[in-house]
Amino acid sequence: MTMRFTKMHGLGNDFVVIDATHEPVELTPERVRHIADRHFGVGCDQLLVVEPPSQAGVDFRYRIFNADGGEVEQCGNGARCFVRFVHEKGLTAKREIRVETRSGIIAPRLEDNGLVTVDMGVPVLEPARIPFISDSDAVVQPLDVGGTMVPVTAVSMGNPHAVQVVADVDAAPVAAQGPLIEGHARFPARVNAGFMQVVSPSHIRLRVYERGAGETLACGSGACAAVVAGVLRGLLVSPVRVETLGGKLEIAWAGIGAPVMMTGPAVTVFEGELALA
C-alpha cells in the first residue's frame, strides 16, 4: 500500500501532511512512528491529517499526531501549514478557514503577504482544565524538577504548556529538564516544556521541549503560551516577537478572556509517496 504526502514546515517544526478528504487513512501509533522516523521513514515532528468536517459551519477537520504516535489537541505551526496545504491542493479557495481540532474550532487566515494568522483561541489557566495538579491558581508555581524547584506558569492553548523564564536560552537546561517536565506527575496528560528568555517587553527568545517529539526548532502553541505567561507575569506587553531556533513569530494577546493571535510562515518542502507495510 502506498500513501501520498506533503512535507512542510513552520519555522523548522516539520510535518508530514496527508490529504484524507476523499479517502480515509488508516493510522495506528506504530504507523505514525514509522512515518515520523528520520531514518526509516520520512521524518517529522508531527503528522497532520486533513479530513472532511464532522459538523456544519466548519470547513475541515485536521488531526495532529506527535512523532511518538500519540494524537494531540493543538499545533500552532501545524495550523499555518494546514492552511497553505488546503490552498495548494485546491481543496478550498477561502482565505479564512474554520477548522475542527481535538481542542475545538480554530480560525486560520491566509494573508495577502503569504503569512498565516491563526486565532488560537482563549488560553486556559484553571489548573484542572490544563490539566495541572495544583490547589492554587497562582500564575507562577514551584515545580519540583528532579530536586530543583523551578517556577513555572501552566497554560493550555488547547494543549498543555509549562513555561519557565531563563536568563539565557542558549544555556537553558532543555535537554536535562525537558523530559522530566514533560512526564511530570503534576501534568497527568504530560506537557510541553517552554524555556523563555525575555529580551525586552516586546521580544522573547524561546526553546520548547515538546511532548511526544522532544526539542523542536519551533513550537507555535508554545510561543502563544510563553507570551500569555510573560504578560501575566508583567514581563511582556503585546504584541511580542518570539524568536525560536527556526525563525520568528508575532504573537498578540489582549489579556484574560481574549484569544491569542499568531502570525508566521508556512512552507511546503516536497511531495512524495511512501510505501506502507
Ligand SMILES: N[C@@H](CCC[C@H](N)C(=O)O)C(=O)O
Ligand atoms: N509543534 C506544535 C505542537 C505539537 C503538539 C505538542 N507536541 C503537544 O503534544 O501538545 C506547535 O507548533 O504548536
